[in-house]
Amino acid sequence: MFGLILKDLFNLKKQFIIVLSVILLFAVFGFFKKDFSFVSSFMFLVLMASIISAWSYDEYSKFDKYIATMPVSRKNTVIARYILSFILTALIFLTVTIISLITKEGENIIIYFALMCASSLIFNIIAPFMYKFGSQTGRIIILVIFAVFGAAAFIVYKQMMTVTFGSLKIPFIILIVSAVLSYIISPLISVKIYEKKEF
Numbered sequence: 001m002f003g004l005i006l007k008d009l010f011n012l013k014k015q016f017i018i019v020l021s022v023i024l025l026f027a028v029f030g031f032f033k034k035d036f037s038f039v040s041s042f043m044f045l046v047l048m049a050s051i052i053s054a055w056s057y058d059e060y061s062k063f064d065k066y067i068a069t070m071p072v073s074r075k076n077t078v079i080a081r082y083i084l085s086f087i088l089t090a091l092i093f094l095t096v097t098i099i100s101l102i103t104k105e106g107e108n109i110i111i112y113f114a115l116m117c118a119s120s121l122i123f124n125i126i127a128p129f130m131y132k133f134g135s136q137t138g139r140i141i142i143l144v145i146f147a148v149f150g151a152a153a154f155i156v157y158k159q160m161m162t163v164t165f166g167s168l169k170i171p172f173i174i175l176i177v178s179a180v181l182s183y184i185i186s187p188l189i190s191v192k193i194y195e196k197k198e199f
Helices: 002-011 013-033 037-061 063-067 074-102 106-160 165-196
Strands: none
Touching: 002 013, 002 037, 002 074, 037 063, 037 074, 037 106, 074 106, 074 165, 106 165
């Protein structure tokens, strides 16, 4: 399973270099504006796009046909990608938390935690569709899901401008619980889909 995670990391290496360059550019912008909140939010968005592109690499290289001939279970192949998603999302959260503490914007950490939960939830919703329909058809579904979450995020943001954090506790708890449950339900669905898939 560790080898499967490394495989995705190697495939995404060039993309990560580009992403890090863009993030660095925005970080410089944030430094002069003295506001890193946008940079942090952008990092979560780019992370999701990077992980999702892993399916495109697999389809292009015919990896699914290759791995089917190896002594690796399809379940482990699926679980490895979920583990990768969790590790990268947690690393991004740790990074933006450190940045917030350095720039004395510690009050934003709760927002970044919510972004981490939302990113995890989005990935776990998208993953079964990617395993079922592939990257090409899956991209259309991804656009719809991002549109829905984008609209929801905008509504929540507008609410945060007019209400106290106390009134947002229930939605925040629901988001956390949903993210945790999605890490249980989504892999089960994806494994069933992938095990029945023919290559």
